[in-house]
Structures are given as structure tokens and as C-alpha cells.
Amino acid sequence: MKEIEKAYEAKMYEDSIYKMWEESGIFSPKVDPNKKPFTISMPPPNATGVLHLGHSSMLALEDAMIRYKRMQGFSALWLPGTDHAGIATQNRVEKNLLAKGITRQDLGREKFLEEVDKFVEKSRGTIRSQIRKMGASCDWSRERYTLDEGLSRAVREVFSRMYHDELIYRGSRIVNWCPRCGSTLADDEVEYQEQNAKLYHIKYQVKDSDKFVVVATVRPETMLGDSAVAVNPSDDRYKDLIGKILILPLQGREIPIIADEHVDLEFGTGALKLTPAHSIVDWEIGKKHGLKEFQVIDEEGKMTKSAGEKYAGLFAKEAQKQIIEDLIEQDLLVKTEELANKLSVCYRCKTAIEPLISKQWFVSVDKPIIQDGDKKKSLKEKAIEVVRNKEIEIIPEHFDKTYFNWMENLHDWCISRQLWFGHQIPVWYCDDCSEVIVQADEPSKCTKCGSEKLTRDPDVLDTWFSSGLWTFSTLGWPERTTDLEYFHPTSVLETGYDIIFFWVARMILMTTYALNTIPFEKVYLHGLIRTREGKKMSKSNPESCIDPLDMIDKYGTDALRLSFLIGSTPGNDMRLYEEKIAGYRNFVNKIWNASRFALMNIDNEAFESPFTTDDIISRADKWILTKLQYLIKDVTEDMENFRFSDAGTKIYNFTWCEYCDWYLEISKGKHLNPKVLLHVLEDVLKLIHPFIPFVTEVLWGNLNKDKMLIAESWPVFSKDLLFVEEVEEMEILHQIISDIRSVRSEYGVEPGKKIHATIYSGKYKNFLEEKKEPLMRMARIENLTILESGDKIDHAVCVFVGNVEVYLPLQELVDVEKERARLQKELDNIKPFAKSLESKLKNQSFVSNAPEAVIEKEKKRLFEVQQQIEKFEKQLNEL
RNA sequence: GGGCGAUUAGCUCAGUUGGCUAGAGCACCUCGUUUACACCGAGGGGGUCAAAGGUUCGACUCCUUUAUCGCCCACCA
Numbered sequence: 001m002k003e004i005e006k007a008y009e010a011k012m013y014e015d016s017i018y019k020m021w022e023e024s025g026i027f028s029p030k031v032d033p034n035k036k037p038f039t040i041s042m043p044p045p046n047a048t049g050v051l052h053l054g055h056s057s058m059l060a061l062e063d064a065m066i067r068y069k070r071m072q073g074f075s076a077l078w079l080p081g082t083d084h085a086g087i088a089t090q091n092r093v094e095k096n097l098l099a100k101g102i103t104r105q106d107l108g109r110e111k112f113l114e115e116v117d118k119f120v121e122k123s124r125g126t127i128r129s130q131i132r133k134m135g136a137s138c139d140w141s142r143e144r145y146t147l148d149e150g151l152s153r154a155v156r157e158v159f160s161r162m163y164h165d166e167l168i169y170r171g172s173r174i175v176n177w178c179p180r181c182g183s184t185l186a187d188d189e190v191e192y193q194e195q196n197a198k199l200y201h202i203k204y205q206v207k208d209s210d211k212f213v214v215v216a217t218v219r220p221e222t223m224l225g226d227s228a229v230a231v232n233p234s235d236d237r238y239k240d241l242i243g244k245i246l247i248l249p250l251q252g253r254e255i256p257i258i259a260d261e262h263v264d265l266e267f268g269t270g271a272l273k274l275t276p277a278h279s280i281v282d283w284e285i286g287k288k289h290g291l292k293e294f295q296v297i298d299e300e301g302k303m304t305k306s307a308g309e310k311y312a313g314l315f316a317k318e319a320q321k322q323i324i325e326d327l328i329e330q331d332l333l334v335k336t337e338e339l340a341n342k343l344s345v346c347y348r349c350k351t352a353i354e355p356l357i358s359k360q361w362f363v364s365v366d367k368p369i370i371q372d373g374d375k376k377k378s379l380k381e382k383a384i385e386v387v388r389n390k391e392i393e394i395i396p397e398h399f400d401k402t403y404f405n406w407m408e409n410l411h412d413w414c415i416s417r418q419l420w421f422g423h424q425i426p427v428w429y430c431d432d433c434s435e436v437i438v439q440a441d442e443p444s445k446c447t448k449c450g451s452e453k454l455t456r457d458p459d460v461l462d463t464w465f466s467s468g469l470w471t472f473s474t475l476g477w478p479e480r481t482t483d484l485e486y487f488h489p490t491s492v493l494e495t496g497y498d499i500i501f502f503w504v505a506r507m508i509l510m511t512t513y514a515l516n517t518i519p520f521e522k523v524y525l526h527g528l529i530r531t532r533e534g535k536k537m538s539k540s541n542p543e544s545c546i547d548p549l550d551m552i553d554k555y556g557t558d559a560l561r562l563s564f565l566i567g568s569t570p571g572n573d574m575r576l577y578e579e580k581i582a583g584y585r586n587f588v589n590k591i592w593n594a595s596r597f598a599l600m601n602i603d604n605e606a607f608e609s610p611f612t613t614d615d616i617i618s619r620a621d622k623w624i625l626t627k628l629q630y631l632i633k634d635v636t637e638d639m640e641n642f643r644f645s646d647a648g649t650k651i652y653n654f655t656w657c658e659y660c661d662w663y664l665e666i667s668k669g670k671h672l673n674p675k676v677l678l679h680v681l682e683d684v685l686k687l688i689h690p691f692i693p694f695v696t697e698v699l700w701g702n703l704n705k706d707k708m709l710i711a712e713s714w715p716v717f718s719k720d721l722l723f724v725e726e727v728e729e730m731e732i733l734h735q736i737i738s739d740i741r742s743v744r745s746e747y748g749v750e751p752g753k754k755i756h757a758t759i760y761s762g763k764y765k766n767f768l769e770e771k772k773e774p775l776m777r778m779a780r781i782e783n784l785t786i787l788e789s790g791d792k793i794d795h796a797v798c799v800f801v802g803n804v805e806v807y808l809p810l811q812e813l814v815d816v817e818k819e820r821a822r823l824q825k826e827l828d829n830i831k832p833f834a835k836s837l838e839s840k841l842k843n844q845s846f847v848s849n850a851p852e853a854v855i856e857k858e859k860k861r862l863f864e865v866q867q868q869i870e871k872f873e874k875q876l877n878e879l
Numbered sequence: 880g881g882g883c884g885a886u887u888a889g890c891u892c893a894g895u896u897g898g899c900u901a902g903a904g905c906a907c908c909u910c911g912u913u914u915a916c917a918c919c920g921a922g923g924g925g926g927u928c929a930a931a932g933g934u935u936c937g938a939c940u941c942c943u944u945u946a947u948c949g950c951c952c953a954c955c956a
Contacts, residue, residue, distance in 0.1 A: 007918065192954090199956085217956060267955040274956095281956075341955075398883065405882065405952065497951095532891080534949080555918095567892050567904080572884080573949085575891060583904060586918040597915035638895090645893070649903070664915075738922090745922040751911050777913080833900050846936040854898050854937090861899080 002599040004702060008592035010556025013698045018132055021697075026711055028139045029075040031486045038074035039490040040066060041471045041520075042138055043503070044146065046085035047120040048092045051130035053529040053537055053576065054496060056548040057568075059134040060561040061526060061644065062494045066137055067690035068639050069491075071714040077487050079474050080131060081144035082124050086422040086463040087181055087348045093119050093421075109420050116421050130549065135557050135693050137710065142483075144474040146466045147423070154473035155466045156426040156440040158514050163427075163438040165369055167379070167513070168415070172359045174276070174283040175414050176344070179301035180351035183418040184360055186462060187411060188501050190353055192342035201269060201334040202327060204229060207245040207254060213238070214334050216268030218341065220327070221320040222275040224251055224307040225296035227286060230272045233259035237270060249332050250323065251308060260285050277357050293357055301354055316354070361416040361425060361459070370513060380410055383508045386518050392508065394523045395642055396571040399497060406501050415462045422460030429455050467503055468510035471519040493520040496528065497571055524642055527573040529564075534575060544577070551581050558692035559585035565691050566648040587652060588695050591688070594660050595699045598674075598681050601667075606674035607704045613720060615675035619767060620774075622723035623730035624663045627654065628680050633717045635687050644691075651688045659684065662734060666774040678703070683715045729767045732801055733775065736768075739799040740779040740806065746822065747797070747813050754782040758796075760789045760805040768804075792878060797822075800871045802864070816879055823876045830868055837862040 021027065029037075040062050045055055062078060070076040093116045094104055104112045124145070131138070144151060162168040176185040200220045203212040215229055226248050231238035242259045262285055263272045276286030277293040286293065296307040303311040303319045311319045327333040344353040368376035377385070384407050386392050387400055394400045416425060428437040430446035431453035437443050445452045466473070471493075475484040489511075495504065504523055511519035531537055531544035538545065551560045562584035568574040616622060631654045638647035659680060667677060682703065689696040689709050700709035740757065749755060757779070761768045768775065768786050776784050792798075796809040797819060837858055840846055847855060 006916075188952095215956085219956085264955055272956055279956075281954080339955090402883065402951065409952080501951095528950095569893080577891080579905060580891070582918080586916095587904095589918045590916065593916035593919090595915085600915070641895075643895075646895080649893070653903080660915085661920085665920095668914085741921060742923090745910070748910090751921075752913080780913085829900080836900085840937080843936060849936045850898070857898085 002702065004592075004596050004599060006593075006596075008556070008589050008695055008698075010558065010588075010694065011553070014133075014135070014552075014557055014694050017694050017697050018135060021137060021708065021710055022132075022140065024708065024711075026070075026708070027078075027137050028141045029070075029077045031482045032075050035073060035075040037487050037491075038066070038069040038076045039487040040078045040492050040494060041474060041490050042078060042080045042136075043493075043495045043499075044081040044083040044144075044467070044470065045127050045131075046088055047082045047123050047127075047145070048085060048089050049123070050126055051133070051548055053546060053548055055127075055130075056134055056560065057526060057529055057564040057574075058494060058496070059131060059136045060564040061524070062492075063134070063136050063138075063561075063693070064565060064644055064690040065492060065494070065639075067693060067710065068714065070137070070710070071686065071689070071712060073713060075486075077142070078136070078138040079142050079144065079487075080136070080138040080140065081470075081474060082120075082127060082146070083463065083467055084120065084145065084147045084422065086417060086419055086460060087183065089116060089120060090419050090421040091181065091348055104420065112420055133549065133552055133557060135561065137693070142474070146463070146470075150476065151466065151469070151473045152423055153440065154469050154477050155423045155461065157478045158469060158510065159426050159461070159465075160438050160440045161514070162363065167364050167367055167369055168361060169364060170359060170361050172357055173362065173412075173414075174280050174355055175358050175360055176280075177299060177354045177356050177358065178346035178349065178351050179299065179354050180349050181346060181419070182299065184358065184414050184416060185346060185353065186414055186464070189347045190344045191347045191350075193345050193350070195341065195343045197339045197341050197343075199268065199337040199339040200324065200327075201337070202249065202273075203332045203334055204246040204249060204255075204273075206241065207247055209244075211241075213241065213246060213257065213271050214269045215271045215273040216337075217273055218339060219278075219316075219320070220323050221303070221307075221311075221316050222278045222296065223248065223273055223323070224303070224311065224319075225275045225277050225294035226251075226253075226255055226273050227276055227291040227294065228255050228258050228274045228289065230258050230260040230263050230274055230285060231270060232261065232263040232265050235263070235265050235270050249330065250326060258289050260288070278355055280355050283355075283357070295357060297354055297356060299356070299358075360414050361427075363413040363415055365410050365412055365509070370516065379509045379513055380407055382512045383407055383505065386508060386512060391518050392521065392523060395525065396569075399500065399523075399525055399571060402497075403500060403505065407505060410505075413462075415465050416457075416459040417462055418458075419460050422463065423466055425457040425459050425461060427457040429457070431455060464502055464506050465510075468506035469514065471507060472511060472515055477515070488515075489518050490520045492522045492524055494524045494526065497525040498528065500525070522642075525571050527568065527571055530573050530575050532575050532577040534573075546576060546578065551578070555581050555585040556588060556694070558588045558695050561693075562587065562648065562691055565644045566652065568645055570642060587656065588692055590656055590660060591684070591692075592695060592699065594655065594664065595681060595685075595702065597664055598677050599702060601672055602674040602678055604704075606678055611675050611679035615673070615679075617673050617676070618671060619723075619726040619729055619770065620663060620666045620671065621673055621676040622726035624659065624680055625676065625721040626723050626727050627658055628683055629717050629719075629721050632683065632687065632715045636714070636717070639690075648688075648691055651684065651691070655684055655688070662730075665778055666771070669773060669777065671774060685709060686712055686715050729764060732764055732804060733768070733771050735801040736799075736804065736806055737775060737779045739801060740781070740808065743797050743799060743808055744780070747810055747818075749810070749813065751780070754780050756783045756809055757781045758785040758787065758790070758793060758807045758809070760807075761786050762788060762803040764804055792875075798875055800868060803867070805871070820876065820879055823872050823879075827869065827872050827876070830865055830872070834862065834865045834869060837865065 066076050066078045176190050178185055197218040199216050199218055201214050201216050203214050205212050213229055229246055241257050244257050245254050246257060248255050274282045274285055276283045276291050277295045278297060294306050296304055297316055298304050301316050303314050305312045345351060346353060365380040366378045368378050370377045370382045384404060387403055426440060428443055430451050432451035433449040435446050435448040437447050471490045472488055475481060475488055477484055507519045529537060533544060548560060559581050563581045631650060634650055635647045685696045685700055697709045759768060765786060765788050772784060793807040793809060795811050795814050796807040797814060799806045841858060
């Protein structure tokens with residue numbers, strides 16, 4: 001017998017429990033050929049960040065999966081780490097420095113990187129401790145960081161292999177350029193913002209003619225770099241002009257009028273000015289027609305010499321103003337329209353993107369390279385194939401459409417970034433013979449001429465290049481480590497659907513290339529966490545924005561975890577608010593108190609010997625054990641199928657509604673069976689442990705266990721513990737008590753007042769005799785008479801439970817009118833139902849088409865319902 | 880323009896391959912400190928499952944159309 005605190009205080013236990021787990025070494029699985037591996041690579045949080053709701057929901061889900069599999073006997077590896085997040089981190093540090101009036105250029109590359117490292121070290125410490133706060137049972141001994149030597153080596157190795165396979169090439173192409181970051185961006189790193197733009201209609205004169213073609217543009221400053229004007233070949237307005245020459249205003253350059261299908265007849269004037277150097281679409285059209293490119297804007301967003309002396313050196317915006325003025329002066333501006341369009345901006349700093357032509361490194365996604373049988377497949381084809389043939393399964397399934405759509409439209413991926421922070425590209429240029437040397441390790445001299453004068457490419461790689469290798473670079477690749485052999489491919493990738501493209505797709509591309517295998521078998525996509533109003537959680541509305549650390553402080557980690565797991569389904573966004581978390585805190589406390597009750601009522605010897613079937617005594621025992629078996633079966637299935645919400649809900653209901661409200665209540669007094677009480681509690685603690693690890697572990701510790709709960713094995717469904725008959729009986733008892741309580745309440749019987757009752761029990765006589773005590777206690781009855789059958793009792797309210805008749809002689813309280821109304825209400829309720837069942841069973845097509853089981857069920861129900869009606873009617877008539 | 884998702888009780892959400900008179904939590908109403916728990920217990924009210932068609936013996940579930948909201952992709956210069 002033991003007494004624990006009246007309420008669970010999470011703060012008192014969480015840190016020490018985590019410490020106990022971590023120090024025990026259980027987070028670090030061994031490579032064990034006798035066990036099956038189960039692996040999750042934790043999506044590495046950015047090295048800049050603090051824990052937000054997205055992280056905590058991810059951690060709750062992944063930890064639940066890992067703990068479940070660990071308990072099932074898998075060698076479960078959850079590998080944690082952090083991502084250096086190139087642009088984001090560099091921007092952050094630059095901003096911090098700028099507050100002190102220092103630019104990165106002031107420091108120089110080396111010093112600046114030292115600053116970044118200092119910042120990252122601190123930031124990683126924060127995120128590590130916050131991951132621990134969430135109770136994440138990840139293997140810290142295998143923690144990785146994308147800039148670790150090992151991972152960097154993997155990055156260089158992959159780059160080098162891809163280069164020599166001609167999958168990586170350097171070329172001048174149009175790229176998305178962020179003038180603020182001073183770097184290229186990948187296509188999917190560009191975001192769009194709604195804006196109200198002005199559409200300028202500008203006249204271009206046809207050479208040797210007084211005719212004009214009017215073009216419409218929102219960026220008149222790019223006209224200085226125009227190479228042509230395109231019209232749709234089917235556009236009657238311009239048919240005759242195709243092939244003619246125009247004089248480009250302000251520049252005086254001659255440019256052709258060309259025909260291209262791409263031009264939209266409806267938009268603007270139907271004449272499209274082409275600036276191949278500063279528009280991605282124009283560049284593509286330009287390629288088709290062999291147009292020249294004139295770069296008129298440079299990397300800083302300033303006009304170049306090609307823009308003409310008057311404009312050179314001006315920022316694009318300034319140049320625009322000047323150009324408009326100049327056009328007006330020459331009477332070339334026809335009109336200005338308002339236009340709602342989308343501005344492309346950098347996803348990191350929201351600066352307007354400047355498309356321009358630049359020499360960059362690209363990954364070719366279309367070149368056939370991966371050997372697959374006797375065919376060679378491109379990165380893209382292979383990445384599509386492994387999802388299409390279900391080698392990789394996406395949950396929920398419908399996201400594969402999104403994936404295919406993106407993959408099918410994927411263009412070559414620009415991977416070089418003009419940043420300082422990141423993996424520097426493993427390319428060296430020989431200053432003497434111009435040889436390009438690409439290899440994983442730094443060369444000491446030129447492989448061609450032997451010169452030692454080598455210059456390394458200053459650019460770094462896109463962060464997603466290294467993240468793309470995450471599942472295997474973290475396991476030691478390119479070495480053939482035992483970890484890699486054993487734990488890869490990983491089992492599940494759990495992440496938000498918002499980074500399917502950035503990350504999931506790239507991991508698939510990179511892994512199928514580098515290892516010729518998939519990175520993971522399943523992709524579980526969670527939704528975004530939103531405010532109660534359904535808005536995105538952002539610092540701009542602190543009102544409904546929730547900080548997970550505050551919630552942990554207030555309600556405990558378990559409550560927070562449960563609120564992510566219950567009520568959310570894969571791929572769907574979820575609203576989170578404080579009351580929800582408080583509700584789960586209540587549940588955590590309920591479990592605490594159920595255990596408290598057990599501990600107070602069980603003496604030491606019950607803890608000593610393990611539970612066996614010999615310990616089963618009462619029908620209540622059999623009932624709860626049966627229910628427990630179904631729970632184990634259901635929950636295990638749900639966990640296997642990633643239905644965490646269902647699993648959680650079922651355990652919640654079992655624990656609260658069946659174990660606490662009925663089994664424990666019935667157990668009070670003489671009927672308490674410590675062995676069964678304890679056994680059920682133990683299994684419940686095991687089943688819910690992956691969801692709420694802290695409180696369950698604390699309670700487990702109180703049950704005199706020598707092993708930690710985290711290390712226990714998952715409960716197994718046992719047929720020997722199924723007792724169908726007893727379940728039926730217990731449900732009768734349940735119903736009798738509920739009905740009596742209902743009548744009491746309806747008749748306004750004071751809760752404390754005890755009443756008399758007579759039960760005509762039919763075949764349940766023995767059973768009800770056995771349960772007489774709890775029945776009387778729970779329904780507040782004194783003088784309970786149980787007979788097999790008997791005559792109707794006057795001045796008594798009667799309720800029917802199956803064939804059992806319960807009479808409550810409430811004497812003066814029984815009001816004939818009230819009783820009539822009550823019975824009538826029951827009848828009104830039940831009669832239409834009986835009718836629908838009848839007609840259903842009379843329906844020939846139902847009887848011939850529906851499965852046997854369904855028909856039997858309906859027949860049984862009709863029989864029961866008819867009996868009920870009979871009884872109610874008899875009662876009503878005799879009133 | 881293309882695609883995806885959502886629409887179920889006042890609120891937040893479940894509802895697995897079609898087969899309970901559609902469920903839970905919160906909120907609400909009535910009552911209550913009976914020796915685990917007021918972070919509690921007992922009882923109760925509340926839904927024509929967005930709309931209309933269709934398939935089926937049977938539709939919240941499948942199909943078509945529509946409406947509203949949300950997201951993603953492509954982009955009109």
C-alpha cells in the first residue's frame with residue numbers, strides 16, 4: 001500500500017525521468033541481427049531556431065512511433081540532428097552583426113564563418129535541450145549536423161560523382177537572383193506576393209514606317225535589354241508585321257517582331273516584349289528563336305553599361321522612373337493601367353527576385369544515368385518510379401499527385417549559392433592551365449599540369465543538396481558502415497507536407513542516385529498547426545499564438561504531446577488552443593489517479609507474482625480483461641497503420657469510461673481483485689506510453705518494477721482472456737445501473753437518498769446476485785430483491801433492460817401522468833426504428849443481397865426492439 | 880488556368896474496405912464533496928452529416944454537378 005500525490009505535477013518528474021532514460025542507454029539501439037531495425041531520421045531543425053509548434057508536433061509523432069516499435073522489440077533508431085540552413089543562418093548572423101554596425105564584408109569570409117559557428121553552437125544547444133523537453137527518445141550518440149566532417153565528406157563525394165557522371169554541370173542560364181542575399185535561388189525557393197502593379201503601354205516604332213507596335217509591361221526598365229517583340233502567330237492584328245523590324249526606344253537598337261504561340265492574345269496589347277536576360281519566360285522563348293541576351297541589370301540590382309550611359313549605375317527602380325519620364329517626353333507612353341499581379345520574392349528575405357543570366361552549377365534531372373535493368377533512367381524518372389510502384393508509400397496517399405506533378409515539371413536544379421556559409425563547392429580551377437578539378441578531397445596540385453596554383457570555387461551548395469543526403473550521410477556513407485547496412489533504408493520519414501518539394505523529393509532524387517535505393521519506405525506527412533481561428537501561427541498575432549515551452553511549463557509535456565496526437569489526421573491541418581491541452585492534462589491526471597487508487601488498495605504481495613489466468617475471479621474481471629484484449633488488438637492495428645488519433649482515443653475512452661468509471665467503481669469494497677486491477681493498469685500504461693511517456697514512466701516506477709516502462713514489451717492480444725458471455729452480462733448490469741440513475745434523476749430523487757428496488761432477473765439471477773453489492777452501491781439502493789420473475793408492482797417505475805425488469809417503488813413520487821409521458825416518449829423513440837427494421841427485413845432485395853451477418857444482426861435487433869415495445873405498451877396500459 | 884483538400888452538435892474534431900437510431904472532447908443545462916481524482920462524479924439537451932442528382936437492398940462513406948472556405952503548382956508580360 002502506497003500513497004502518491006493527489007495530482008500529477010509534471011514539472012516534478014519530467015527532467016529526471018528523461019535523464020534516467022538517456023543515461024540508461026536505451027535511446028541508442030545496437031546493430032543486432034536478431035532484431036529487426038526500425039529507423040527514423042529526424043528532420044533536422046534549422047540551426048537558427050528555437051522550438052516551435054511544428055517541431056513539437058513532429059517530435060510527438062515520431063517519438064510515439066519510435067517508442068511503439070522499440071517496445072515491440074525492434075532495434076529502433078531515431079537519429080537527431082540539425083541543419084545548417086545556409087541562407088537562413090547567414091542572414092540571421094548578418095542581421096545580428098549589422099545591429100553592431102558590422103557587415104560580413106568587414107569581417108571577411110573566415111572571420112564571418114567563425115561568427116556563424118559561434119552562433120550555431122549556441123543555437124544548437126538550445127534546440128537540443130528543447131527536444132529533450134519534449135521527451136524525444138532519440139539517439140544523441142548518433143547526433144549529426146549537416147556541416148559535420150562526415151556529412152561534408154558525403155556532400156563532396158556525391159557532388160564529385162555526379163559531376164563525373166555529367167549530372168552536374170556549370171552553365172550560363174537564367175536564374176532567380178536575390179539582390180539582397182546576393183545569391184541564386186532554386187525555383188521553389190521563390191515565393192509570390194500579391195501586389196498592385198502598373199502596366200505601362202509603350203510604343204515601339206516599326207522601322208521605315210510611321211506605324212507603331214504597342215507593348216505592355218510592368219517592368220519598363222527591362223526594355224533596355226529587349227531582343228525582340230513576340231506576337232501570337234494567329235493574331236490578325238499583327239500578322240502582317242511578323243518578320244518586320246522595330247526600333248527599340250531609348251536604345252535605338254533594331255529588334256525583330258517574331259511569332260510565338262506562348263503569347264496570350266487577350267493580355268495587354270497582344271504584343272510581348274522579350275528580355276531574355278531578365279525574365280525566365282522570355283529566356284525560354286529567346287532560346288527557341290536564337291535571340292541575343294542583353295544584360296541591363298547586374299547582381300546588385302543596378303543598371304549596367306548595356307543599359308546605356310544615362311541609366312548605368314542607377315538602381316532598377318530609379319531607372320524605371322527615369323525611363324517613364326523619358327518615354328513621356330518622347331510621347332511613347334500610351335497609357336498606364338492598374339494591374340493586380342504577383343511579385344516574385346526571395347523565400348528567406350522577401351526581397352524582389354531579379355531574374356538574370358549567370359554562370360552557375362546545375363543538377364541535370366533529365367539525363368539518363370541510373371542503371372535500371374537494361375535501361376538507364378534519369379533522376380526524375382527514377383524518383384517518379386519508386387513512388388509510383390509503391391516502393392515508397394506516401395501517407396496520406398493523395399499527396400502522391402502533388403509529388404508527381406512537381407516531379408514531372410521539374411527543371412534542372414541550380415545548386416550553387418553565392419554565400420559564405422555552407423558546403424563550399426568541391427571544384428578547383430588551375431590558374432595555369434585552366435583545368436577544372438572536381439573531387440571529394442582537396443587536391444594539392446593540378447591533375448593535368450601539376451601546378452600548385454589552384455583556386456577553389458567560392459560558391460557554396462544549396463542547403464537542400466546536403467539535406468537530400470540526410471538519411472544516409474548521417475549513417476556514415478560513403479563508408480560502408482554497419483549502421484548504414486543495418487538501418488538504411490530508413491523506415492519512416494515523418495515531416496510536414498509543406499516541405500515535400502524542398503526536402504522529400506530531393507532525398508528521393510539524391511538517394512536513388514547515390515545508393516541506388518530508396519531513402520525511406522514510408523512518408524508520413526503531418527499537417528500544419530494553426531490557431532483556433534484557423535490562421536497560421538505567427539509572431540504577428542501573439543494572442544492566439546502558442547509557445548510549446550509555455551504549455552509544457554503549464555500543463556506538462558504529456559498533455560501537449562497528446563493534443564498533437566489525438567484529433568489530428570495525416571495531411572490535415574490542426575487547430576490548437578490552450579483548452580485542448582488543458583483537457584489532455586486532465587486525462588493525464590485521471591491516469592495518475594487511477595494508479596493512485598490501485599496503489600492505495602493493493603498490498604505488496606500482489607506486486608510480487610505475475611498475473612495468470614488463475615487470478616481471474618469475477619465476471620467483472622472477465623469483462624474488463626476482454627475489453628482490454630480488444631483494445632490491444634485495435635490499438636496495435638491503429639499504430640501499424642499510422643492512425644495515432646484513433647489509437648489515442650481508444651485508450652482514452654477505455655481508461656476513463658471503462659476502467660475508471662466502471663471497473664474501478666465495481667471493484668470498490670469487497671470485490672476488489674488486486675491482480676486484475678494491476679494487470680489492466682499495467683497494460684494501459686504500456687499502451688499509452690508512446691503518447692504520454694513521462695507520467696506513465698513515473699507511475700511504472702511506483703509499481704515496484706525493476707525494468708523501466710520504456711524498455712517493456714508491447715502488450716499482446718490473448719485469446720485466452722476473451723470472455724464473451726461475461727461481457728454481455730456486464731453490459732446488462734451497466735445498463736441497469738444507468739437506467740436506475742436516469743429514473744432517479746428524472747424523478748428528482750436526492751442523490752444521497754437510497755431507494756428500494758425489485759428486479760425480475762430472468763436468466764441473469766446468479767449474475768445479479770453476484771453483483772448485488774456494487775449494483776446497490778452504484779445505483780444507491782437499499783433493499784434489493786432479486787427474483788427470476790413476478791407480478792407487476794404498483795406505484796413503481798419500471799425499466800426494462802433486455803428481459804430484465806427493474807421496479808422502483810417510488811410511492812408518492814410516482815406521478816401517473818409523468819410516467820405515462822415517460823413511457824410514451826420511449827415508445828415514440830423506439831417504434832419508428834422497429835418499423836424501419838421490419839420493412840428492411842421484408843425487402844426481398846435486402847434479404848437476397850445483404851451479407852448473412854448483416855441480416856442476422858438486423859433480425860436480432862428487431863426481436864429485441866419488439867420485446868421492448870411489448871413491455872412498454874403493457875406497462876402503459878396497466879397504468 | 881491546372882491540381883489537392885475541407886464542409887458532420889454552439890466550438891474543435893473522429894468516423895478504416897458502403898451495413899448501429901451518426902460519435903468524442905470542450906461549452907451548455909440539472910444535480911452532487913459516496914473513503915483515486917472538482918484536473919471529479921451522475922443525469923440531460925443539442926446534428927435533415929454544405930446542396931442537388933445518381934449508383935446500390937442499403938450512402939456521412941462511392942460517382943456527377945454546384946456552392947463556400949483553404950492550400951499547392953503554373954503564370955499574363
